[in-house]
Amino acid sequence: MLKQNFGTNTICTHTGAIEDATFGGAVSPLYVSTSYEFLDQDVKRYPRYFNTPNQEGLAQKIATLEGAEAGLIFSSGMAAISAVMLSCLKSGDHAVVQNDIYGGTRNFIESHFKSYGIQYSFTKDLSAQAFEDCVQNNTKLIYIETPSNPLLKLVDIFAIGKLGKTHGITTAIDNTFATPIVQKPITLGVDIVIHSATKYFGGHSDITAGAVASSQHHIDQIWNLAKDFGGNLSDFTVWLLERSMKTLAIRIKAQQKNAIKLAKFLSKHKAVKQVYYPGLKSHDTHELAKVQMKGYGAMLSFELLKSYDTEKFLKALTLIKPSMSLAGVESTMILPSKTSHALLSENDRKAQGITNQLIRFSVGIESKKDLIYDIENAISLSKQ
Ligand SMILES: *Cc1c(COP(=O)(O)O)cnc(C)c1O
Numbered sequence: 001m002l003k004q005n006f007g008t009n010t011i012c013t014h015t016g017a018i019e020d021a022t023f024g025g026a027v028s029p030l031y032v033s034t035s036y037e038f039l040d041q042d043v044k045r046y047p048r049y050f051n052t053p054n055q056e057g058l059a060q061k062i063a064t065l066e067g068a069e070a071g072l073i074f075s076s077g078m079a080a081i082s083a084v085m086l087s088c089l090k091s092g093d094h095a096v097v098q099n100d101i102y103g104g105t106r107n108f109i110e111s112h113f114k115s116y117g118i119q120y121s122f123t124k125d126l127s128a129q130a131f132e133d134c135v136q137n138n139t140k141l142i143y144i145e146t147p148s149n150p151l152l153k154l155v156d157i158f159a160i161g162k163l164g165k166t167h168g169i170t171t172a173i174d175n176t177f178a179t180p181i182v183q184k185p186i187t188l189g190v191d192i193v194i195h196s197a198t199k200y201f202g203g204h205s206d207i208t209a210g211a212v213a214s215s216q217h218h219i220d221q222i223w224n225l226a227k228d229f230g231g232n233l234s235d236f237t238v239w240l241l242e243r244s245m246k247t248l249a250i251r252i253k254a255q256q257k258n259a260i261k262l263a264k265f266l267s268k269h270k271a272v273k274q275v276y277y278p279g280l281k282s283h284d285t286h287e288l289a290k291v292q293m294k295g296y297g298a299m300l301s302f303e304l305l306k307s308y309d310t311e312k313f314l315k316a317l318t319l320i321k322p323s324m325s326l327a328g329v330e331s332t333m334i335l336p337s338k339t340s341h342a343l344l345s346e347n348d349r350k351a352q353g354i355t356n357q358l359i360r361f362s363v364g365i366e367s368k369k370d371l372i373y374d375i376e377n378a379i380s381l382s383k384q
Contacts (some may be wrong), residue, residue, distance in 0.1 A: 008065070008181060008249045016061035016242070018053050028057060030239040048230050050223060053107045054238040059211070061245055062195070065180040067187045068213035072223060077176065078104050078211030079231030083142065084194055085109075087222045088170050091117030093140040096131055098155060099123045100148040100352070102174060102196075103340050127160035134169055143259045145174035148303045150336040150360040151353055151362025152177075154285040157292050161189020170218070176200070176327075181252040183293050190243050192218055199327035203244050203251050251329060251365060255298035258371065259363040265372055271379045273357065276301040284288055298363040299326065301336075302360075303355060308382045310335055310357055316378035319370055320361075331371060332363035 006015065015224075018028040031053045036045035044052050050059075050072050063071035074080040085108070089095055097109060099122045113120055121134040131142060142164050146155040157173065164171035172192040173185045176322075179200045185193050195201055197209035212222060226232075233241070263277035275282070278289035279296030289296055304310055314322035320331040324339060334340070337356045339350055349355070363371070 002200045004024060006064075011061065011064050012249045013246045016057035018057050028054065028239065028242060030054060030235060032235050047235060048232050049227050049284060050232055052235050052238075054235045054242065055232070058072060058238050058242045058245070059213075060357045061242065062180075062201075062211045063213045064231070065184075065248075066175075067122055067180075067184050068193065069216045070219040071211060071213040072219060073197075073233050073241070074210035074212070074228060075231045075233045076196055076208050076228070077102075077174075077194070077210040079226075079229070080194050080212050081105050081174065082108055082197075083226040083229055083231060084172055084192055085143070086116070087218075087225045088114070088141040088172070088192075089113075089118045090140075091272040092123070092138060094138045094332055096117040096120075096134040096169075097122050097140055097143045098131075098145055098148070100153060101143070101152070102149060102176075103343075105143075105145070105174065110128065120152070121231065126155050128155050128163060129154050131160060132163055135163070139167070139169050142169050142171045143173075145177075145261040147177045147223050147278055147297060147299065149177065149299075149340065150358065152278055152283070152299060152301060154278060154288050154292070156288055157183065157185050157188040157190055161191075163183075164191065165189065177250065177299055178293060178297050179252055181249050182256070182297050183296055184303075188292060191215065197241055198325070200252060201248065202241060203248065203327065205325065205328035205330065207237055207241055207244065209237060209241050224372045249360065250376070252298065253295070254365045255329075255363050256295045257366050258365065258377055259298040259300055260296065262350040262361070262363055262371060263300050263370050266300075266309070268380070271305055271308050271383075273303040273305050275303075281357075282312075299360070300363065301358055301360045303357045304359065304379075304382075306357060307384055308357075308379065310359060310382070310383050312384075313359070313378045313382035318377070319366065321375040326360075326362035328362070329365045330364055332342055332362045334360050336360055 059071035106139045123130040144155045171190045175193045192214040254261040258277045265274040277300035
């Protein structure tokens with residue numbers, strides 16, 4: 001293929017694709033071998049070395065989308081996150097971690113860092129100053145996730161990249177909610193980008209996977225640990241994920257077009273107390289969103305007034321699914337108080353702004369009028 005600076009849709013469709021030299025088929029052949037020739041070969045290929053043809057092709061696509069030199073594909077988002085963290089942190093080191101992060105990531109840190117002799121501080125809030133306040137002499141990693149779950153708060157990515165460079169600390173971001181279609185943290189100065197590819201990269205709620213993109217130097221370090229942890233993704237799923245990624249940009253564009261319209265619809269609705277969406281002027285980091293995001297993503301949250309029963313509301317939906325996880329082409333809603341944040345006390349939840357009336361909405365690609373009709377109908381059936 002010609003080497004040129006392809007546009008995003010072309011990268012999604014073609015970059016990293018494997019040519020079918022034997023039959024001229026249009027899509028990448030699937031290489032399922034676990035055994036590859038070694039005589040006269042520069043590369044010793046083996047699935048757990050993250051270097052089968054399909055793994056390398058998909059990693060190249062994701063790295064190119066992120067503006068990174070290299071990438072690795074993992075069996076889950078958590079496999080990617082744990083490998084990145086432990087490749088950056090050794091016994092005696094310290095990590096500065098965003099207060100408001102994915103529950104699984106928080107659990108990994110709180111349950112296991114101590115036994116590895118790794119110290120950590122969660123920031124007081126999401127300001128760059130709060131991150132700087134936590135930096136110690138032995139800090140080796142600053143970890144962020146923006147937009148956050150479920151209130152879609154933003155962290156200033158450029159400011160965090162700069163903070164890391166000033167202090168010589170590696171910075172990493174979980175870019176799952178935004179995707180490189182919406183924001184490219186490496187171009188803003190962050191070192192390592194991580195994805196739960198289970199979400200938008202897969203996009204159809206049928207794949208579990210993870211991905212990392214970074215400089216070749218960081219990828220080599222992460223690989224060195226990851227090959228021993230053994231969290232590689234099966235090549236069958238790699239192949240499926242490559243297929244999903246071809247439509248990433250058009251899916252995200254369709255989903256966020258719906259999301260801004262639904263955010264506006266909900267914010268005008270008399271049953272809705274508040275809407276959290278970075279694309280709304282009322283969002284407290286809307287100005288930052290305009291600078292670091294291209295479009296505002298397709299996740300939003302809203303609070304129903306207390307006179308509406310949220311469980312009744314979710315049960316009354318007929319199109320939007322009240323189901324766990326997010327980012328599929330089909331719209332879903334959850335109650336954070338009953339799912340991602342269920343283990344916190346009601347007071348701790350309140351302190352974070354997560355009330356029992358809060359609903360997180362992963363906006364899909366359905367026709368906007370049908371989503372609005374479903375919500376209107378469910379609201380009318382949930383008045384107490
Ligand atoms: C789902 C998710 C993860 C974890 O990914 P898995 O694929 O479930 O391991 C990490 N970060 C964010 C933001 C997520 O939404």
